[in-house]
Amino acid sequence: xxxxxxxxxxxxxxxxxxxxxxxxxxxxxxxxxxxxxxxxxxxxxxxxxxxxxxxxxxxxxxxxxxxxxxxxxxxxxxxxxxxxxxxxxxxxxxxxxxxxxxxxxxxxxxxxxxxxxxxxxxxxxxxxxxxxxxxxxxxxxxxxxxxxxxxxxxxxxxxxxxxxxxxxxxxxxxxxxxxxxxxxxxxxxxxxxxxxxxxxxxxxxxxxxxxxxxxxxxxxxxxxxxxxxxxxxxxxxxxxxxxxxxxxxxxxxxxxxxxxxxxxxxxxxxxxxxxxxxxxxxxxxxxxxxxxxxxxxxxxxxxxxxxxxxxxxxxxxxxxxxxxxxxxxxxxxxxxxxxxxxxxxxxxxxxxxxxxxxxxxxxxxxxxxxxxxxxxxxxxxxxxxxxxxxxxxxxxxxxxxxxxxxxxxxxxxxxxxxxxxxxxxxxxxxxx
Numbered sequence: 001x002x003x004x005x006x007x008x009x010x011x012x013x014x015x016x017x018x019x020x021x022x023x024x025x026x027x028x029x030x031x032x033x034x035x036x037x038x039x040x041x042x043x044x045x046x047x048x049x050x051x052x053x054x055x056x057x058x059x060x061x062x063x064x065x066x067x068x069x070x071x072x073x074x075x076x077x078x079x080x081x082x083x084x085x086x087x088x089x090x091x092x093x094x095x096x097x098x099x100x101x102x103x104x105x106x107x108x109x110x111x112x113x114x115x116x117x118x119x120x121x122x123x124x125x126x127x128x129x130x131x132x133x134x135x136x137x138x139x140x141x142x143x144x145x146x147x148x149x150x151x152x153x154x155x156x157x158x159x160x161x162x163x164x165x166x167x168x169x170x171x172x173x174x175x176x177x178x179x180x181x182x183x184x185x186x187x188x189x190x191x192x193x194x195x196x197x198x199x200x201x202x203x204x205x206x207x208x209x210x211x212x213x214x215x216x217x218x219x220x221x222x223x224x225x226x227x228x229x230x231x232x233x234x235x236x237x238x239x240x241x242x243x244x245x246x247x248x249x250x251x252x253x254x255x256x257x258x259x260x261x262x263x264x265x266x267x268x269x270x271x272x273x274x275x276x277x278x279x280x281x282x283x284x285x286x287x288x289x290x291x292x293x294x295x296x297x298x299x300x301x302x303x304x305x306x307x308x309x310x311x312x313x314x315x316x317x318x319x320x321x322x323x324x325x326x327x328x329x330x331x332x333x334x335x336x337x338x339x340x341x342x343x344x345x346x347x348x349x350x351x352x353x354x355x356x357x358x359x360x361x362x363x364x365x366x367x368x369x370x371x372x373x374x375x376x377x378x379x380x381x382x383x384x385x386x387x388x389x390x391x392x393x394x395x396x397x398x399x400x401x402x403x404x405x406x407x408x409x410x411x412x413x414x415x416x417x418x419x420x421x422x423x424x425x426x427x428x429x430x431x432x
Contacts, residue, residue, distance in 0.1 A: 005031035005068070007081040007188070010104050012039045012069060014050060014333060015121060015156040016085035021057065022167040024066035026192040031079060032069035043069035051332035051359050052160060076111040081119070081188050084133075085156065088122045089267065089367065096271050098124055098132060105133050109140025117150040117184045120202075123209050123268050125275035129153040129202040130177055151177040152185035153202040155209030160331045171195040175205030213268040214286055219254040221289035224296050227256040236431065238417045258394050258415040258432065259296040259338025261327025267336065297341045300392070303432035304346070304413050308390055310427070311411060316350030321378065321388040323405075324395020324416075325357040332359040339394040340369040346392075354378050354388070358399045382408045392432075393418050 009020040012034040020030040034040055042049050046059025061067035076082055086100040101122055112118070118137060120129050129152070134145045145151045154174045158167075172193040176182030186196050199205050227237040237256060245253035269290055273283040305315050327337040334340075339355070346353045356378050365373040378384045380401075385391065385408040396416035405412065406424045415432040 005029045005075075005079050007031070007083060008033055008076055008079045008108075009083045009085060010034070010073075010108065011085035011087075011100075011122075012036070012043060013085065013087070014160050015158045016083075017043070017050060017053065018158060018167050019083065019085060019121070019156070020067060021053075021061060023192045024061040024064075026168070027066070028191050029065070030067050031075060032067065033071070033073055033075070034069065035071060037071055040069040040071050043067065050160075052330075073107040074111050076108045077113060080113060080115060081117045082108055082112075083119045083121055085121045088124050088271070090270055094270055096125060096274050098122075098128055101128065101133055102136055105136035106140055109137050112137065112141040112143060112149055114143060114148050115150075117152065117181070117188060119152045119154050119185055119188070121154055121156045123155060123213070123271070124206060125210070125271040126203040126206040127275065128206060134177070146178040146181060150181040150184040151202070152181050153205040154185060154189065155205060155212075157209075157212075160328075160333050168192060168194055171197050173197045173199060173205050173208050175199045175202045177202055207272075210268050210272045214272060214289075216254070217260065217269050217293060218286065218289040219252070220256070220260065221292040223254050223256045225292050228299055231431070238420065238431075255417075256415075257296065257338070258300045259341060260293045261335070261337040261339075297338055297345060300342060300394075300413070300415050300432045301345045301349070303430055304390060304392060305349075307411050307413050307430040311389070313389055314350075315346065317352075318389040319352040319354070319387060320346050321385070321391045322346075322353065322355040323357075323391055323393045323400065324397055325355050325360040325363065325377075326395050326397070329396050330359070330398055334360055334364070334366070336368075337395075340366070340372065342392065342394055343372065344369065356380060356384075356400075357395070358397060380404075385409050 006028050007023060008031045009016045010033045012032045020032050024030045032043055039049060043058060044062060046055060046062045048055040048058055084104050086104050089097050091097045120133055134151060138145055143149050152174060154172055157170045172189050174185045174189060174196055176185050182198055186198060189196055230237045230240060241253055244251050269286045273286055276283045308315055308318055322339055322343055325337060325339045326332055326334050343353050361377050363372045363375045390411045390413060391409045393414045393416050396418035402418055402422045406422050412419060412429045413432050414429055419429045
């Protein structure tokens, strides 16, 4: 256990753990705090619970005395900087749920030292840091923000599974409650991050993150809509995108899919639309994009029905294999994955549903789809594939042998263009 940590990072998930490791690699002793004792025990044992993070990397830092973890939030009193990296989901009414931020604030406030810096990294709506979190910290500590302690917001920019997503190399946007808060935050992040991008306020930093992910959400909605339009015209949208992206200016390629997944793009735009209503503003463009993206699973299931119908089969009673449970390729992150929505819809229509994902061998409990918890991935093999009436490709992992899939499967509905370069039989593959 580290006896002299310099910073505490609250939340050891897909954001907090890589960030803590980067600080530790940079020579800054890090104390990770989490309410999940399994994560804490894993870090202290030098083990990894995130697929793309190697256990050896964690073990190297723990053995060097640069990284340790605890469930004891009173240890915040040992540090002069706290970075909060906790989830910010939507509730059942698709409204922002900042309860994790608020509860974290309540947990650390009594132990906050005078002169300490608190930075929020969790994606949220403008005003969360300088209103909601500030009030909780001041009430629980008796200290005044901007006077007795520093407060800042710096949005996470983690991209799990992307080899180019190296924490130290990703420019870090930072906004402070006061100019002194900003300087304190810059000094902290400057120890581990190469490029800092200071902005005028916490709200500007919060808005920056929402713009980044709303930009992606809107453009994905565009190609999702064009996918349906071009399909009706007999045009392959993937061919069109690949041709368009050869233009060296004025175009950026985005790709359609079965729906949006992950903790950012399906959620963040709703944080902005919700907050905008407080100011009497309508976000019609963003909401329309959200409607298009959330309707994609219905389109995919329609294609499944058409593919089965061509075999003179109904969805009801058919065995359907959903290939890929993670929300994106080559990671084990299944947060907000559209695969769950597809499985629910197929199940409701009477299909016998199973899944295969080498990154998610067993489904973990989730807030939105707890009924799938404990379900295991099938074993990859000819017999298992051939017993299915249809295979629905929801996530295009590189570890899957798609030629084997083509050789074994009766019918394939491909929502990711994974079969484009694979030798298949006539009418075997249906694009969705």
